[in-house]
Amino acid sequence: MSKKQTILKTAASLFATQGFDATTTQQIAREANVTEPLIYYHFKGKDDLFTQIIKTGFSAYLSRFETLEQSRATPFEQIRKLIELQFDIVEAMPDELRLIASACPARLHDPDGTCAEGVREYQNRHKAYLTRCLAEGIETGEFEPVPVEETASLMVAYINGIIRYKAMNLGDTDNMCRTAVDFCHRSLMNGNIKG
């Protein structure tokens, strides 16, 4: 792994556990086994380092999300996949996701805007995706006739709650994926079919 990569990884991990401000460049350098100036050789500064990690996290998420968007499956299968994606991604990049979950909220008003932009993008994409799923499912009769817009927004918040819960280790998550899918399944599937 290149030293640049090591710096990124180390920083991501430290930022995630201690927070951005509580992590010093000296500490990053020490743990990454490089000298401090090297950080400044590869990155414009501590902020830039943070930004790049966040951007990487978001774009890794989005690139996975995009494969979902292209999948052809029944509406509910698509929703299931979206929920499963949350759990997968946290396992694939725990540091990055933990960092996003913990550091972004306080940085939504940052001038640089990386967090705000990422969050907005994340929300818009989810909302559009869910809106499409719901509309389609209702049309085919697979779903109950729920109000599409509002339910999509709600589910964005829900799903965000789940990914945060897992990313920040707020509690046990065994079976949580399955439980979440079932919860939505019962809520959305047309009663006639259920029965």
Next chain:
Amino acid sequence: MSKKQTILKTAASLFATQGFDATTTQQIAREANVTEPLIYYHFKGKDDLFTQIIKTGFSAYLSRFETLEQSRATPFEQIRKLIELQFDIVEAMPDELRLIASACPARLHDPDGTCAEGVREYQNRHKAYLTRCLAEGIETGEFEPVPVEETASLMVAYINGIIRYKAMNLGDTDNMCRTAVDFCHRSLMNGNIKG
């Protein structure tokens, strides 16, 4: 408003928008139109200031929550009330909630532990409350026989997602309360009754 109150309000607002570390005592003093030493006259230090704000927020929330716990109603009515409480509380104390939602995530691992404690308490109480509701509802046949523990945990995450969404102004929330209640209603209520 007393200067002490002004300091509290100003600090809460700054912590919420910029995060704890990114907010300096100097900035608080300037925006509150007081001098820095006055902050130290009223509070032990920056941490203490933060702690007091957070504690106020959490305890205001908990005191409202406790009235719920004492209410006698059907299981689903209790769940509905819990969801409605989220929306009410954000409207009643928008600054405090925004602060908790934005500044706590980055401080969950702080030595002082105020945030961690508050969040833990919040989760435990919700989980216990929901576990009780679900168990009761299943026993009476009002609810589908869902796995109690797991579903309670999941709903804690869900509800947390909602309150954050609203507290941090992440999007439009008209009808969201109703939509959230309906979403849970469809998911939990026994199909026989529904049908």
Next chain:
Amino acid sequence: MSKKQTILKTAASLFATQGFDATTTQQIAREANVTEPLIYYHFKGKDDLFTQIIKTGFSAYLSRFETLEQSRATPFEQIRKLIELQFDIVEAMPDELRLIASACPARLHDPDGTCAEGVREYQNRHKAYLTRCLAEGIETGEFEPVPVEETASLMVAYINGIIRYKAMNLGDTDNMCRTAVDFCHRSLMNGNIKG
């Protein structure tokens, strides 16, 4: 002397002898018997400290210069006084003048513009003053009919050469004042009168 004054004096002296960049804030603090942060309490930063010294130097010069402008005397007396002023001011504020002479040339293109502005002001005022003296002297027949504009510009450069020579200790300056006055006297005074 207040600590702020001590800082200003110490910095002026160090900047003048070592140059701006070669002087560290640490050194200023040590020699002024204060702590480094105190410098930042009283001044915005090292640049601001420099700027304030320069501005003080220029404005002290200008305030003295203004008394000249108001004096009523024969044209040549006025020129004599201008030349004498150069020597007086360097003796009154040697550090400031030395600093201006040594540091400003390289800072004429600084974004902050303090030096550029000071130099421009200094030149314009001198030029206007000399233009007036020359025109008047020529009109009264006291002076030879020299080209006014050009000679005024030239004398600005000339006088600047002298003040620099003295401020930077480039050589012996005993009698220099008198010699300079005489040099101009011979050049300007009408030959008929001289003879």
Next chain:
Amino acid sequence: MSKKQTILKTAASLFATQGFDATTTQQIAREANVTEPLIYYHFKGKDDLFTQIIKTGFSAYLSRFETLEQSRATPFEQIRKLIELQFDIVEAMPDELRLIASACPARLHDPDGTCAEGVREYQNRHKAYLTRCLAEGIETGEFEPVPVEETASLMVAYINGIIRYKAMNLGDTDNMCRTAVDFCHRSLMNGNIKG
């Protein structure tokens, strides 16, 4: 132009506009379109780079000046030529002269001593030259009987003021050469002859 030349030119220009210390090797490299290590391939270091530029400037000046020293002409003609030389040299090597005028003052006390040495040399040579001219002119009765030593020193300062004025573009210099020559002419030439 060889890369070495480009480095020299770029550095000269940057040193002149920003000063020595405020110019970084990185900036030189960037603007010269080379990499930093290349600077170290061609020069011992930043100081050496500066030194070489300055030395080139001074020695180019001196070599021109030496031709003056050898010329046989009347005392005033020699003075005229010295003044004209200032104007010629700035037009021939504007960058170098600007550099000397702007960067040297701040480096007169440098341990390396290039600037100090150059300036001293420049002053001494001028002083000797002017002393000789004045003594000769007085002896022959061409000049007024001015005090030789002092007037020579003064004229060094004077001439230095002029070259700086032009090198640093401090104002319009049309006719300035002629005006300067005339100014000295009137001051030095014997009144009997003038009349």
Next chain:
DNA sequence: CATGAATGAGATTTCATTCAT
């Protein structure tokens, strides 16, 4: 001739906090 990566040394600046009044 040329460079990407790396570094030792050190400078400026910030910040929470305190003291004397």
Next chain:
DNA sequence: GATGAATGAAATCTCATTCAT
């Protein structure tokens, strides 16, 4: 209750310079 002045500790960042290739 209130403040101007002051500070210890430490963080971010810069810079000239070198090494390996």
